[in-house]
Amino acid sequence: xxxxxxxxxxxxxxxxxxxxxxxxxxxxxxxxxxxxxxxxxxxxxxxxxxxxxxxxxxxxxxxxxxxxxxxxxxxxxxxxxxxxxxxxxxxxxxxxxxxxxxxxxxxxxxxxxxxxxxxxxxxxxxxxxxxxxxxxxxxxxxxxxxxxxxxxxxxxxxxxxxxxxxxxxxxxxxxxxxxxxxxxxxxxxxxxxxxxxxxxxxxxxxxxxxxxxxxxxxxxxxxxxxxxxxxxxxxxxxxxxxxxxxxxxxxxxxxxxxxxxxxxxxxxxxxxxxxxxxxxxxxxxxxxxxxxxxxxxxxxxxxxxxxxxxxxxxxxxxxxxxxxxxxxxxxxxxxxxxxxxxxxxxxxxxxxxxxxxxxxxxxx
Numbered sequence: 001x002x003x004x005x006x007x008x009x010x011x012x013x014x015x016x017x018x019x020x021x022x023x024x025x026x027x028x029x030x031x032x033x034x035x036x037x038x039x040x041x042x043x044x045x046x047x048x049x050x051x052x053x054x055x056x057x058x059x060x061x062x063x064x065x066x067x068x069x070x071x072x073x074x075x076x077x078x079x080x081x082x083x084x085x086x087x088x089x090x091x092x093x094x095x096x097x098x099x100x101x102x103x104x105x106x107x108x109x110x111x112x113x114x115x116x117x118x119x120x121x122x123x124x125x126x127x128x129x130x131x132x133x134x135x136x137x138x139x140x141x142x143x144x145x146x147x148x149x150x151x152x153x154x155x156x157x158x159x160x161x162x163x164x165x166x167x168x169x170x171x172x173x174x175x176x177x178x179x180x181x182x183x184x185x186x187x188x189x190x191x192x193x194x195x196x197x198x199x200x201x202x203x204x205x206x207x208x209x210x211x212x213x214x215x216x217x218x219x220x221x222x223x224x225x226x227x228x229x230x231x232x233x234x235x236x237x238x239x240x241x242x243x244x245x246x247x248x249x250x251x252x253x254x255x256x257x258x259x260x261x262x263x264x265x266x267x268x269x270x271x272x273x274x275x276x277x278x279x280x281x282x283x284x285x286x287x288x289x290x291x292x293x294x295x296x297x298x299x300x301x302x303x304x305x306x307x308x309x310x311x312x313x314x315x316x317x318x319x320x321x322x323x324x325x326x327x328x329x330x331x332x333x334x335x336x337x338x339x340x341x342x343x344x345x346x347x348x349x350x351x352x353x354x355x356x357x358x359x360x361x362x363x364x
Contacts, residue, residue: 094231113158171299196301317359
């Protein structure tokens with residue numbers, strides 16, 4: 001007598017914490033003024049584009065890339081002001097590096113810690129690899145609650161702590177002295193995620209080597225290379241040679257290596273664009289502050305968080321008018337009635353302010 005086998009279903013095979021997750025959602029944006037993803041809005045000079053086109057046309061895409069990406073790593077070290085003895089690990093965006101770090105320390109019962117609200121991938125990836133997650137709430141003004149952080153470190157003994165610096169989605173820098181205390185108190189790794197370093201006033205990169213448990217992670221996505229998906233981790237050789245064991249072979253392709261290597265020769269061009277974005281940020285912040293019912297938070301990144309009544313309706317009003325920003329309302333209790341706008345070109349910023357005012361008036 002044969003028995004009917006159980007149906008093979010996701011519900012039967014997958015871990016409950018995976019079933020409980022929601023996939024990272026990206027809003028469709030064809031035909032929109034796209035101010036939702038912290039991208040550099042400026043194109044490259046024609047001469048640089050021509051050099052890239054020539055290099056791509058002659059790239060050996062029929063061959064695997066340099067597995068070690070040696071030339072690209074040298075270029076990164078040249079432009080990143082890394083202390084002597086610092087090594088580099090490359091990732092397919094910083095997301096892959098977060099996952100490598102989490103996989104490396106995911107012993108049974110291990111904890112990953114961050115603050116909330118912050119970059120959602122810290123919590124998501126902790127679930128991917130089966131780690132416990134602890135999110136320590138920020139203060140009402142989105143600053144570090146240092147006593148709460150230190151208490152949580154003593155209680156949970158996290159193997160891995162991520163601190164976004166500046167923080168996403170709030171845009172602010174945490175106090176350096178508080179971060180120093182967290183690094184000293186931690187018995188695990190502390191990773192400073194400096195995805196927005198080009199728009200910020202300080203960095204922990206110079207402190208590599210002063211703390212055995214400090215690593216600094218960056219991405220080139222915000223600096224004009226979002227389409228390449230390239231991030232890197234900087235730290236001592238003793239850590240990176242172990243983490244390299246978890247990096248999948250050839251994770252940074254031929255085209256990404258080729259184009260990034262060229263762009264880093266023109267790092268001054270990218271930094272000039274970053275300076276323009278910072279100027280545009282000041283203009284945009286002043287207009288937001290001057291808009292009725294809007295409370296805007298100061299930012300050291302290339303975006304601005306702001307709070308206003310009926311935020312979700314205003315978000316839909318902006319979409320109807322062809323402007324896409326990020327709706328954070330409903331995503332975290334501390335972000336109730338919050339939206340986030342990426343700094344665009346002068347024309348995009350002006351159009352956003354105009355349509356924002358129209359949308360606010362529509363739902364007043």
